[in-house]
Amino acid sequence: MILLRSKKHLLPLVVLVIFATLLAACGGNSNTGAQNDGGATTSEPTAAATPTAAPAEEAGTPADASETVTFKAANGDIEVPRNPQRIVDGTAFYTGFFLALGVTPVGVQEGVLNSPYLKDKLAGAQSLGNDPTPENVLALNPDLIVLFSGTEGIEQLEKIAPVVTINYGSKNYKEQLLEFGKLTNKEAEAQAWIQQWEAEINELKPKVQEAVGDKTVSILNPYEKGLYVFGHNYGRGGEIIYSELGMKAPEEAQKKVIDSGTGWAAISMETLPQYAGDIIFTSPWSGDTADPKVVYENAVWLGLPAVKAGNVFQLDPTADTFNDPVTMQAQLQFIADSLLSAK
Known part of the structure; x- marks a missing residue:
């Protein structure tokens, strides 16, 4: 019996055509995160802060806004923003980890918004319904997407932004908080909470x-x-x-x-x-x-x-x-x- 997994979604061909058009139109804002096409690994996620050279910054953009680092996730080595600003969290059960670090995801699952302990801290976050789909994720213009391993449709979401997958329960909550601290460049905040x-x-x-x-x-x-x-x-x-x-x-x-x-x-x-x-x-x-x-x-x-x-x-x-x-x-x-x- 599985207590946590999301429902499966099948994406009709017409949706793929729409996305190809949308992504082509937004080509100037393509992600700097390189995707891992080699398939998921079963190793536990551990982060590595390996900076990647960033392109010349745009006027008015923070110096490190386009810099990336390599994060070792359940789905491989993923290039992610050093300081992600628009995280879509499709895990539901791990949203509170981001909130503890002072990071409010731009998109979360509907169930999180029902929690009396979390909903008041999610002002401005948009509901993804019960499962993230390419349509509602794309609308949020994320720079990072976080999902549980095995979530359906990851390949389509990888076309929108870097996707980091997590194996539920592979780390205890303190280890997981430290891991998310590395992912969001909030390691000091993670240590302080602990x-x-x-x-x-x-x-x-x-x-x-x-x-x-x-x-x-x-x-x-x-x-x-x-x-x-x-x-x-x-x-x-x-x-x-x-x-x-x-x-x-x-x-x-x-x-x-x-x-x-x-x-x-x-x-x-x-x-x-x-x-x-x-x-x-x-x-x-x-x-x-x-x-x-x-x-x-x-x-x-x-x-x-x-x-x-x-x-x-x-x-x-x-x-x-x-x-x-x-x-x-x-x-x-x-x-x-x-x-x-x-x-």
């Missing part, structure tokens, strides 16, 4: 660990066929709960979800007690329209020790799938307060 974040964690962690003691913590989301259990690297507060605050998962969840590296598992109501901790964080799964009451009013759920003790805490379903710095910053105090209040 330092501030670690200071906050160091202040909260001993208090939370003392209060929680040996209690186990689960992240459980209902869906139409049962529940998902999440771990330390798949959003839903897992990075904070397990990786930062050092909470313990139930043994079965630790083995199947965390130690396996998958980050999530689908479970049935019958096996729920094996995955349910003394403390539960939950929210309805936003990927389908099933009524969460099927789980929340089920006798198995109601019989869980965490439910009986009042140790169940609701995450915001419009934002809990994100694990970017802005979202986690907004979630941190709620998660810490919930753990501190657990009985």
